[in-house]
Amino acid sequence: MKTGMVTLIRGDGIGPEITDATLEVIEAAGVKINWETVEAGQEAIAEHGTPLPGAVLQSLKKNGIGLKGPLTTPVGSGFRSVNVTLRQELKLFANLRPVKSLPGVNTPFNDLDLVIVRENTEDLYSGVEHMVGEDAAESIKIITRRASERIARFAFDYAIQNGRKKVTAVHKANILKLSDGLFLESTRRVAKDYPQVEFNDVIVDNAAMQLVLNPHQFDLLVAPNLYGDILSDLCAGLIGGLGLTPGINIGEEVSLFEPVHGSAPDIAGKDLANPTAMILSAVFMLRHLGYSSAAERIEKALYGHYEEGKYLTADLGGDTGTGKMAAALAERIAKMD
Numbered sequence: 001m002k003t004g005m006v007t008l009i010r011g012d013g014i015g016p017e018i019t020d021a022t023l024e025v026i027e028a029a030g031v032k033i034n035w036e037t038v039e040a041g042q043e044a045i046a047e048h049g050t051p052l053p054g055a056v057l058q059s060l061k062k063n064g065i066g067l068k069g070p071l072t073t074p075v076g077s078g079f080r081s082v083n084v085t086l087r088q089e090l091k092l093f094a095n096l097r098p099v100k101s102l103p104g105v106n107t108p109f110n111d112l113d114l115v116i117v118r119e120n121t122e123d124l125y126s127g128v129e130h131m132v133g134e135d136a137a138e139s140i141k142i143i144t145r146r147a148s149e150r151i152a153r154f155a156f157d158y159a160i161q162n163g164r165k166k167v168t169a170v171h172k173a174n175i176l177k178l179s180d181g182l183f184l185e186s187t188r189r190v191a192k193d194y195p196q197v198e199f200n201d202v203i204v205d206n207a208a209m210q211l212v213l214n215p216h217q218f219d220l221l222v223a224p225n226l227y228g229d230i231l232s233d234l235c236a237g238l239i240g241g242l243g244l245t246p247g248i249n250i251g252e253e254v255s256l257f258e259p260v261h262g263s264a265p266d267i268a269g270k271d272l273a274n275p276t277a278m279i280l281s282a283v284f285m286l287r288h289l290g291y292s293s294a295a296e297r298i299e300k301a302l303y304g305h306y307e308e309g310k311y312l313t314a315d316l317g318g319d320t321g322t323g324k325m326a327a328a329l330a331e332r333i334a335k336m337d
């Protein structure tokens, strides 16, 4: 950590509720973080006239680490996604999305444990779009050898460091012969440097079906930006929903921890959100900061919470509010001491 401070973006929609829950749980685990809170998203527009004030990027660049709630992006028109801009401006080239079953959360597949490594800076998210006349629109998909090799190398290094045995590249190179072809060629080339890790590739539509039929065949999936985005929501569904899946954006200078899900406007402000994804994102952040025993206690509390299955939020069929779930977790952590 560069400054001893962590940038905190509370986020839009359910962001403030799940952030409060997360801070309560971190505090219960006995960790005192020196937060630097900055405003981004809808709230920032009212006060600063932009969803991404300069102070946000400055704070993240200075501190090198941040915890972030979800930010709303208007659909179809309006400002460009702050999430995408943050990832590009801070060169957060890898988006790591661990998908791990929680005990007691019953789904068609139990004991699922896979990781999606998503390229985070290019593909159709490069924001190069224009109208062609009035009745056609063109969006440019950019895939570079440099970014593809970098994400492939990241995926293989992560596999080795974390005991993963197999890397699967996801693509649509049968149709997008140049762009996805380059991604596939790059991952194949990098795979040769890691003979100890099994490697295969799968076309994205087949990947979607295989994930629904037999997700246990996968260990780590590495994908360009769009497929990684879509498949990680699919995988969230496999373990019980978006409320449960954490995410980590990794760059050379900055790491930004955030849940996979969005601002969930349909349930915002109603004390209905499941804070687990944000809490698990914070668990990864605590490990990154070296607070591994606090991280372990929070994780253990979450596992105990779900094993008991008593205080569940509405997404998992319960009627426990966000605040009450945080309090239950804090109490569980306190009892561990």
Ligand code: NAI
Pocket: 014, 069, 070, 071, 072, 073, 074, 075, 083, 242, 243, 244, 258, 259, 260, 261, 262, 263, 264, 265, 266, 267, 272, 273, 274, 275, 276, 277, 315
């Ligand atoms: P969403 O992820 O916000 O919601 C999809 C569904 O999952 C909704 O039914 C929602 O209620 C539910 N859900 C999400 N998180 C939940 C939680 N923690 N607990 C319980 N239920 C939860 O996706 P949607 O509706 O497509 O997007 C809403 C906004 O969020 C958009 O403006 C989008 O651009 C933004 N977004 C932001 C992201 C980020 O900040 N990283 C990521 C994805 C979307």
